[in-house]
Amino acid sequence: MASVVVEFSAREPQRLARWWADVLGWNLDAESGTAVHPGGAGVELRFVPGAVDKTAKNGVHLDLRSESHDDQTKLVERLFNAGARFADIDQSSDVPWVVMADVEGNELCVLEPRKIYERTGPIAAIVVDTPDPRSLARRWAETTGMDLATDSAEFAALHPASGEGPHLEFLAASSAPTGMLRILPT
Template sequence: MALRPVQVNIKALDHSAVGRFWAEALGWSDYSPGVTTYVGPAGGPVWPDPVVVGIDVVPVPGPKTATKNRLHLDLATNSPAHQAELVARLRSLGATPADVGQGDDVPWTVLADPEGNEFCVLEPREVYRDTGPIAAVVVDCEDPRAMARFWGEATDWTVREVTEDQAVLRSARGGGPYLEFLRTPGGKTVPDRVHLDLLPYPGDDKAAEVARLRALGATDLDIGQGDVPWTCLADPEGHEFCVLALP
């Protein structure tokens, strides 16, 4: 048994506008099958997508606080010209420069989407040549080794690298983004506006998967969700995530 990451969940005051931004940013399409806006590859909605990790933008009543999200997206580029063009295009779409303490000498560019969610536009890196537009889903953490143990057991993604400062996972099928945990000073203090959603495989039992996650160290999370078909949990460092019900 294992779960697969299927989408990044982003909370927004205006889910339609934020969904349109991310669709334009990634060269994908936005779909509104219900009360949320799903962003995935062009050509019609396929969910769950067999390769990419999509984005689901969910309406909430309150704005983002000034606290940096502990989960963000890194966008891939294939040349210095592509990086400069992408940054300019994103700013024309409503992205704004963001200061998360990166300094002036880093080769990537830090931006925020129209509601303040931070993300990075990376300089060209060979490791991300086949990821598609999202190079990595990046999570700030205190202990990358502990995160590798939990997420390596929680999902069907393979642990590619573990050091004191970083843990890297990716789908064993190849393609799509990496999942990276970076050692960052300070612990989690407020709920994030961005989190991962996981899905069981057909034939697997969602309740059994949730019980397995609890045994690995996940804890139940009450964010006011009420009676819903998904289960809200937190990993051992408090990062929120949801286990969705099979469609």
């Protein structure tokens, strides 16, 4: 079974890697300084040099898990104090999650508590915009060995067979992923 890596294109890869390692409480790869490894359940985050500035919403983003509403508030405060900013990606004003952007503008969501994510670790889900969620989810299920949990034209989701680690979710969007993040099989 292959695992998944999230790769960020970054203006300052080492700085962004340090930021994510700090906010997640994960380990920064001492040798490269551009990879972040989970201490438990999670996925590797890699940071590579990017030649262009971010100009549009990423087609891939991370959803961060919270254990309670108080925990969600504290996580938002911790991210904000670390340099994250609130972001507007045309979300409704009544959604229960908080949309933010890291120090290089990559969107992320801080989710309200959801039982489905209780064993994922700090990253609840890796979310991918795609014109065809069903097809892409099936391909990733074959590649990773993850379980296909939801399979519709609008939303498809993969869950790790062990139940630990982030979900891989695919949302219907009018175009393929763009932006500064991508997922890779390893």
